[in-house]
């Protein structure tokens with residue numbers, strides 16, 4: 462194999478540094494809202510978001526779909542040998558992230574370099590790319606938000622990875638996770654993610670669900686114990702998704718995962734990485750998923766994207782709905798921020814977005830909208846009656862018998878007597894339209 466040469470090649474020619482120019486700018490390759498060093502709600506925008514680039518979509522996603530082959534022909538895919546291609550791709554990745562002011566990235570093991578069917582060879586390949594990534598990180602200052610292992614693409618994982626009914630497949634999943642954890646640690650990765658792509662079932666007719674879930678829990682404990690033993694101090698995230706590629710995934714949604722983590726004594730080390738399009742697939746709003754995680758103290762990180770209102774799969778489009786993002790930022794700010802994680806753009810440009818600049822427009826638009834949403838949410842929290850309206854809605858529990866109820870000092874008979882004594886309650890409006898208008902005043 463050829464050895465890696467640090468390329469001097471520029472992959473995104475004609476596109477320079479993207480920087481903040483303000484809302485009046487008509488430059489499509491500038492930020493109009495995202496000012497990395499601007500302080501909002503006690504932190505810089507850069508600290509709030511920890512924006513990350515998803516290696517798989519941005520540098521591997523070639524636009525192919527079930528109906529057609531690649532439409533994105535990348536210049537970093539030209540070389541014949543795996544290492545040469547991987548090095549070019551990494552050069553392109555760090556050039557892109559530097560130009561975009563993206564401070565973090567995330568990857569699956571196989572995103573960095575093609576894998577083979579040989580465990581030792583894969584470890585060797587990954588090590589070469591980790592060494593190269595370390596140099597790239599050192600010179601650029603870009604950091605690793607999280608690493609993960611792809612336990613869903615290879616044929617061997619068609620019946621699952623840690624939940625595979627065949628023990629020997631599970632051992633291969635373990636080999637990959639071990640190497641991906643090693644890579645994450647060596648690169649100073651701040652977190653490690655498990656998305657259970659095929660950890661679920663296609664048919665219950667051939668599935669022992671209880672046994673598979675126990676295997677998953679055992680596997681996660683082993684991975685966590687190994688990483689801790691190697692000195693990893695970051696957080697592990699589980700990324701819920703209800704289905705696709707399997708009919709049913711065990712990490713269905715936030716509530717299911719919270720329950721699973723509690724059940725198997727994993728809440729000390731694991732939190733949630735929530736993804737917008739996964740929430741909608743589960744029949745929830747993203748806000749719902751965030752609130753469930755936040756209420757349980759497990760809001761770790763987010764995969765930012767959006768689905769399509771008219772269809773039901775994981776289209777992974779870039780975010781572009783300011784109202785939705787503002788509601789998202791309200792929850793994140795109220796929760797005190799993301800715990801350990803950041804905002805990873807698990808999103809891809811459309812199959813027919815074939816200009817190199819399209820990758821830039823996509824990220825710029827999303828980063829700008831998050832910045833705008835942060836500003837709006839901070840103002841809503843500080844300058845409006847938003848919080849007051851919600852807390853007043855529960856005022857009847859703040860004192861008197863309501864407070865006694867919350868403190869557990871009343872019985873069911875006491876409640877009955879109060880109802881009889883006080884008569885029919887007055888209707889109190891939920892004021893939903895009022896609140897929707899209030900949000901619109903600030904976006």
Ligand code: XLS
Pocket residue numbers: 569609654656700702736764775807
């Ligand atoms: C797929 C998932 C995946 C994870 C990482 O739907 O979102 O991209 O984020 O394995």
Ligand code: NI
Pocket residue numbers: 656700736764807
């Ligand atoms: Ni994701």
Ligand code: NI
Pocket residue numbers: 736738739775777807
């Ligand atoms: Ni996804």
